[in-house]
Amino acid sequence: MNRTQFYKTVTVDNTIEFDYLDNNLSYFRMNYPVGQYLVTSKDLLRPDLISYTVYNSVEYWWIICYVNQILNPFTDLIPGMKLTIPSMYDLYAFLKKYKRR
Numbered sequence: 001m002n003r004t005q006f007y008k009t010v011t012v013d014n015t016i017e018f019d020y021l022d023n024n025l026s027y028f029r030m031n032y033p034v035g036q037y038l039v040t041s042k043d044l045l046r047p048d049l050i051s052y053t054v055y056n057s058v059e060y061w062w063i064i065c066y067v068n069q070i071l072n073p074f075t076d077l078i079p080g081m082k083l084t085i086p087s088m089y090d091l092y093a094f095l096k097k098y099k100r101r
Contacts, residue, residue: 005099024098025066032087037064039081047073054085063091 006025007018035054043050047061047070054064061073068083070076 027098028063028066028086028090028094030067030084030086030090031093032089034087035085037083037085039077039079039083041079044077044079045074047077050083055088055091060091 007020007023009016010019011017037050037054039050047065048058050064051061052058063086064070064083065073067086
């Protein structure tokens with residue numbers, strides 16, 4: 001699973017593209033208690049490892065980045081940074097309601 005499943009697609013010049021202006025990611029809400037994660041030097045350049053550590057799956061790195069407003073995980077992750085980790089209940093509810101395909 002990846003974040004592209006929440007974007008609509010449009011056809012431009014006979015090419016199917018993602019419509020980045022029309023997506024459901026903005027509807028993600030955290031209703032359950034959140035966790036915290038302290039970034040270490042081992043986590044740099046590897047948001048997938050953070051996802052694996054907190055969710056036991058590498059698939060949710062993008063939601064961690066989205067919630068923490070990390071636009072570039074290769075430059076924006078800094079050792080000592082505290083990340084907000086959404087509850088799996090919030091993640092599952094969001095996936096169930098807004099997944100496009």
